Amino acid sequence: ENIFDRSRMAPKTPIKNEPVDLSKQKGCTPERNPITPVKLTDRPQPDPWTPTANLKILVSAASPDMRDREKKKELFRPIENSEQSDTPDSLQYDTVDDSTVDEFEKQRPSRKQKSLGLLCQKFLARYPSYPLSTEKTTISLDEVASILGVERRRIYDIVNVLESLHLVSRVAKNQYCWHGRHNLSQTLKTLQEAGELQYGELMTFFQQKEQDLEYKFGERKKETVPDTQDRPLLDFAEPDCSSASANSRKDKSLRIMSQKFVMLFLVSKTKIVTLDIAAKILIEETQDTVDHSKFKTKVRRLYDIANVLTSLGLIKKVHVTEERGRKPAFKWIGPVEFPAKTDEPRGHSPTSDPLPQTQRAACAPYQICAPGKQRFTRHASFNGTQPSEGTRRKVSSEPNSPRQERQDEYCSKMINLATVCRQKIEEDTRNPSITSPPSLLALPGDSDFCVNPLPQAVFPVVQADVPNLSLVNGVSSQALHPATPAASKTENEKPTLLPSQPFLCFPSSSLFMLCGGLQENNSREILPTTGDVGNRSTEAQAAVPPAACQKRSSHKCMSPSAPVDEEPAAKKQTMEHSDVPLSLVVPKKSFESPKAESVPGSACTSAVHLEAFHLDLASPPAPEATDKESTKPLDSQEQEKWSQNKGPDELSAGKEHISKEKANQPFLPQYLYVQPTAGLSSFNFLFSANQASGAIGLAASQLPSLSVPCVMVPSAALASFPVVCSPTVTSPLSPVPDGSFTAAASMSFSMSGLASTAPVFIGTTALVAPKVSPTPLVDPQQPAHPALHLSPVLTRSCGAVKLDSPVCMGHPVTLLKLQQPSSAPLTPKSIRPAHHEAFFKTPGSLGDAVAWKKNEGNQTRNASSVQRRLEISSTSPD
DNA sequence: CGATCCCGCCACATT
């Protein structure tokens, strides 16, 4: 059939074009059988051209498919000839053949026909952009290569780039699994965030001044880039590391380059990146030695990448005429804004969608790696047994700059923490991490972790009990406190005290926000946040430099000192992907309608408050640690704040923006702890403000939408219990791991809560796994907004109402109203289960249900233990 | 003649 088409086509189209068409057709048809036309594209005429060609063919022919192809080829040839000849008729073949052959040979072989871009199109045509989550598509490199009639090498070029965007993931040797673009937006978002950190400054410079910039640029690169750039790469690498096997060869420059290249676009204001600049930036290391040859090689690679990206419809070639002259460049034509979940509704269970479990399983190894970041970030550390040698290696190994060193240290610490946490978590939930969504961006995580100069790590989760890890606790405590000695020492100690628990303890007293993240940013941005949000990009750019500086400085300060480091780490974890979660939960009583309504208006104000909080928290320290202090003060304000509900969102949004822009670390996890004030006397709420990325986030950075994982805990419980902050973020994909992790954390809480009272957890939507959806509350399958997701859940369970508030910023805010806790609405038991699943299930978690159960059991247990501890702690110190 | 970038050698990684 194909043949026919071709023949038809051929005549119609001009030779050159024809080939393309054919190829496309091929691409389409090929799905099942390679039957097609490989030949056409493949090698028109093996014979004449290259002697080797024949050999190749023969070799390939080994496979039946190949034979078929060859046959076809023969058949085709005539056709081709005819095509070329212009006269469609096949009749001519015979006669024309030779002559035609020559002609056509010349033509045929046209380079264009063999271009990587075309090949990529064919490749992409074979797979659905948005494959059903259920079906998992595996790609056999050999098969594809043969089908498309190209050497495997070429397929690698394509796959590597696709992999960098998480459109595919490597499952095994010669095997890749196709994810499609489900996670693309998430990936892009992550890249953007990472890019801002790494390249924000640079890009700004470039755009501003090219020449001078170049110089400076080079310098900066070294400074700025090195840390980041190197690290970012890590993303992948790290994953690999985690996998145990090291990353293969270097770090797979093509992949990294691809990501970096994409980052440049995403960071660029103009969305146009010239090849030379990109090459210069990407050369990184060599800056000094900028060999011309190296530059040249880099450019070649960029072309390769650009071809693939072009095929994906993400960029297009353009020319920029600058002072120097006309230069080749590419313009980003893909999505620019990445709300919580761009592409698809998957928000709830972002990851899951893209990757069905099966896929995950299949992809797992890889995913792990790729998502490494996530893992890291989240519980990332949990996944791998160890932080991954690679990571460490990189960290330690690359001593680019002082910064790095710091980072390294930081990373190391983080890793350690992560490891500990991981262990615990693993114990509880074993696999979840593994299953993590493939698509998640490893990058961000990684970057966050190691790469980002600003390491704001947040603790991913709080653990309920883990007596075992005293170390962890110590760390966590430190993390919390680090920055803010003042804050917490006393209070913190308690948490810390909670010996084994990594979690944070919050005083039951009031509400506080914990911000993970960028303290620096917050401070800076605080003011701007509210207003700026809209303009982030602009501001961001402007802000970036300073922010970066600050961050750096802060980081340095932080990282170097053990305590400090910890904090960042904690922040990171929390924040991680997500920038800032916006959602807030409001207890009905207190807030209820009145406030909720007011929210929009108040949001701004509230936002301010929040910001302030953030600042406080952030800057000093430990979000968690601060809890008491911050909390208390907040308490008084709580009501107001609550009324402001939106505020948080905005704030968070603002923060996110800011943070992202500047630090990039945008991820500040923010948690709001609300004490049972009025209505909810008995309940405590923890909100994570962050974000974004994770959960649903998306919103995080750019989007105002808020997704916040929240944990409600009965006040009583809280009083005595340390509260753990769930990691907010999870990227859609990553969610799995995160989710799992989170879930675990949350679980523990819930458990505790149950024990004493009934704790309710409100998860952010992000966390919600699609699969879970079945639960009543659930789902969120509405893709729409992350916030929405949350709301539904709440609504159901609690009757909470979520509101989207346009708010000042226009960021959507979600408010949740909770019915009176006291009342039954939240029956802990009934609710929880639902919530848990809904919230926590992560797509990624494979055996979620089981895991859950287990977890719950554990949690319960833990809770009890925790309670004990808590009680003790509570009594003792404060 | 510069922009593109195909081709495939060959090194490194994995099996």
Add this chain to the structure above:
DNA sequence: AATGTGGCGGGATCG
């Protein structure tokens, strides 16, 4: 050692 990966750059082709 065989095979999978993929860095890399010569040099052909395009515009």
